[in-house]
Amino acid sequence: MNWNEDKIENVIEKIATGKTPPTSNKEYFDGDINWYTPSDVVNNIALNRSSRTITQKAIDDNKAIVFESDTLLITCIGNIGRLGLTTKKSSSNQQITGLKFKPFIYPRFAFYYFLFIQSHLMQKANSAVVPILNNAGLKEIRIRYPDLKTQQEIAHVLEQADKARQQRKAANALTDEFLQSSFLSLFGDPVKNEKGWEVEKLEELATVNPRMNEEKDLPEDYQVSFIPMAAVDDIKGRIKTFYQKQIKEVKKGFTYFKEDDVLFAKITPCMENGKAAIARGLLNGIGFGTTEFHVIRCGSKIIPEYIYSIIRFQQFRDIAADNMTGSAGQRRVPSEFLKQFQIPIPPLSLQQQFAAIVAEAEALRKKQQESEQELEQLFQSLLQKYFG
Secondary structure, three states, rough: OEEEEEEEEHOOEEEEOOOOOOOHHHEEEEEEEEEOOOOOOOOOOOOOOOOEEOHHHHHHOOOOOOEEEOEEEEEOOOOOOOOEEEEEOOEEOOOOOOOEEOOOOOOOHHHHHHHHHHHHHHHOOOOOOOOEOOOOHHHEEEEEOOHHHHHHHHHHHHHHHHHHHHHHHHHHHHHHHHHHHHHHHOOOOOOOOOOOOEEEEEEHHHHHHOOOOOHHHHHOOOEEEEEEEEHHEEEOOEEEEEEEEEHHHHHHOEEEOOOOOOOEEOOHHHHHHOOOEOOOOOHHHHHEEOOOOEEEOOOOOOOHHHOOOOHHHHHHHHHHHHHOOOOOOOOOOHHHHHHHHHOOOOHHHHHHHHHHHHHHHHHHHHHHHHHHHHHHHHHHHHHHHHOO
16 A cells, blocks of 8 residues: 655644633633643544633634634643544644644544654653643654545544543543542532631641651662652543652652652643642652652641542632743742642541542552553554554
């Protein structure tokens, strides 16, 4: 089979990067146009839901970018290369770029091709603290493609395999929805404090960014866990990978934490995307990570599962974003914001009940992941067959 090869800039009609309308103008939000952020774009071939929406006025006032249907969205700041294909007129924030292909490229084929070269997209990004893949870099990427009919046939086969693995992932997502529903049922909205719990500042309930104490005297070759920002999954809110280091390598210039501490990404866009995790399974119970983590060590009135669920709440992250300081692209949530944030304090027994629910859900998730891995292997072998 003869395949053509060309630069992306020669097979697209349009390339555009999204915008964020001023959040202070309420006329721009809660309309009927999907406005995607990276947390919405998770390698979905049919994007039809977004966590936030905008109005036509935001577009008319040139405060947002329009993407037509069948536009390939690519995350290009932070977590590079996550993909989605629009199903209708949509928009996005500035962390996402859209590609509209010429008629001889089948959009669903392009989606799977880009899925295959995701690691290459990451390599094309710059090596700044927050990686960025700019439009010029995207245009230079090369694409291989057969005739249109063959593209459609390949996309159909891959889509069937993709559906199977997505259905498994959807079951996992239901587990997350169940946990959030359980949290709201037990505690109510933590930002609004719907159940009228007593409140205290976080700094009165926990230690924010604790210092090393007895750890300072550990042997230089003592083994600890190292957690870079990329090791925290912003979709599932879990630590994906643990690295082993000697304490002498990381005790200076990195953020220190211990088993059961809560990690909260303070830099944009990681914070907005939901990067947070409970530090568990640490080697010798000690960890170090990027300086872009805030660390919360719970006191006697709150437990990690409770505070973790609060900082993953969209409403909390919206407020945190409004309190960021610093220049564009390097904005961070200051520690003082966390310390002063008012936290509702439900009974400890109720928090522990929620923690038990979380533990049961995690056990179920582990079984689900085994099935998901088998379907993932099948899908990856098909990608390799067609594009490798």
